[in-house]
Amino acid sequence: MAETIYNLFLVYQDGVCSQVRYVTHEIDASDDKEALDFLLGRVAIDLNNSKTIKLTKPFDKAEHDARSRLGHSQVLWEEVYQVLGAGEQPLSVITPVVNGIPQVQFRSQLGDPDIYLREDMTQGILMDDWIIKYTRDGGLQLSELIHDDYFKAIKITFNARLHVSAMKLLLSAIDSLAYIEFGDERDVFIKWMNAYADLRPLGITSEELWELRNGLLHMTNLDSRAVNKRKVRRISFHAGAKLFYERDGIHFFSFYELLMEIGRAHARWLETYNVNPEKRVDFVSRYDQTISDSRMAHHGSVPPPRG
Known part of the structure; x- marks a missing residue:
């Protein structure tokens, strides 16, 4: 059975996101991983073909990162899901875009607080993450x-x-x-x-x-x-x-x-x-x-x- 999945792009201008671009796909995937891999593989293509929804409450990157660390960043763009009639937790990939360039540094799930100190970003440098430790x-x-x-x-x-x-x-x-x-x-x-x-x-x-x-x-x-x-x-x-x-x-x-x-x-x-x-x-x-x-x-x- 086909499922609607979403590539969303948080478009930042001078550090503030006031609009989200999106592309929807109908896909019959065997599992969530297959669907997510499909979306990730289309990030660059979908950005060029995306449509725009303006946010009623813009947010800056500092707020986005903090809410990501706390596990509820999705509240910042949930109005996009409402406009699209996507339900509460649709399968989607969220990609920040700065100056028209998608910022793809690592892959993580929503709710993962470890967005700064990941081993794949710090080249062997280890440091306790205070929010995980406490x-x-x-x-x-x-x-x-x-x-x-x-x-x-x-x-x-x-x-x-x-x-x-x-x-x-x-x-x-x-x-x-x-x-x-x-x-x-x-x-x-x-x-x-x-x-x-x-x-x-x-x-x-x-x-x-x-x-x-x-x-x-x-x-x-x-x-x-x-x-x-x-x-x-x-x-x-x-x-x-x-x-x-x-x-x-x-x-x-x-x-x-x-x-x-x-x-x-x-x-x-x-x-x-x-x-x-x-x-x-x-x-x-x-x-x-x-x-x-x-x-x-x-x-x-x-x-x-x-x-």
């Missing part, structure tokens, strides 16, 4: 992921009494979490802190912590440009339990209590991904652009540490 028990374990990539190193340095190094790592981690939340915008550190952390018990503000971050990360001192111009109060930290105190014109707050509050802020932030699962698309897209100790690419086995 997906289990029916979902993506975001808390464990963030702990391993950020808070583990902070805890190690803090417990070793390397408090300046630990504070640098903590403030840098907030930078990263803020980028994951808001993207490449201005003042995202302050926005993230204001949204999820309560610094009032420490007697400081998000703006003051931001300027401490600037002084520490850039110069390992307390004097950012804003502090030097007396636009923002000079603050520092101590390792004791007292929430805060003043000395020599400097406001000292408890590093331990800040660490505890950032942990609570982290939990509040992650809860928003349970309330609004769509946020995971931006999370995956932006997290794929970050680096961490757990994602070191290597050839073959990793040599043991020295020293």
Whole structure:
């Protein structure tokens, strides 16, 4: 019995897909593999003979890749299936097209998250894929992921009494979490802190912590440009339990209590991904652009540490 199968082409212009081109075929194949091989063999021919459907909701490649990693990229072009009366899951091949050229780098199934680190693309370079490593028990374990990539190193340095190094790592981690939340915008550190952390018990503000971050990360001192111009109060930290105190014109707050509050802020932030699962698309897209100790690419086995 003949079946209708589809060659679809996601046409990107300046990184945005606003139209899908398509060709349909009636084929009596013995199995899905035979039908898919038929479609793959006709990609170049079908592109030249395809018709166009404009999307009501264009999307960019970053969103496509993130949804592919999460296993639901098809929602981006399912309206094409509706227009064609193809049903919910028709047999089809999806090919991105950039500047009129089909981008055929590898073959994978919809729902396969491994679209960046495949052995047939990386020529023997091995690296753990974070989304595969931390997906289990029916979902993506975001808390464990963030702990391993950020808070583990902070805890190690803090417990070793390397408090300046630990504070640098903590403030840098907030930078990263803020980028994951808001993207490449201005003042995202302050926005993230204001949204999820309560610094009032420490007697400081998000703006003051931001300027401490600037002084520490850039110069390992307390004097950012804003502090030097007396636009923002000079603050520092101590390792004791007292929430805060003043000395020599400097406001000292408890590093331990800040660490505890950032942990609570982290939990509040992650809860928003349970309330609004769509946020995971931006999370995956932006997290794929970050680096961490757990994602070191290597050839073959990793040599043991020295020293």
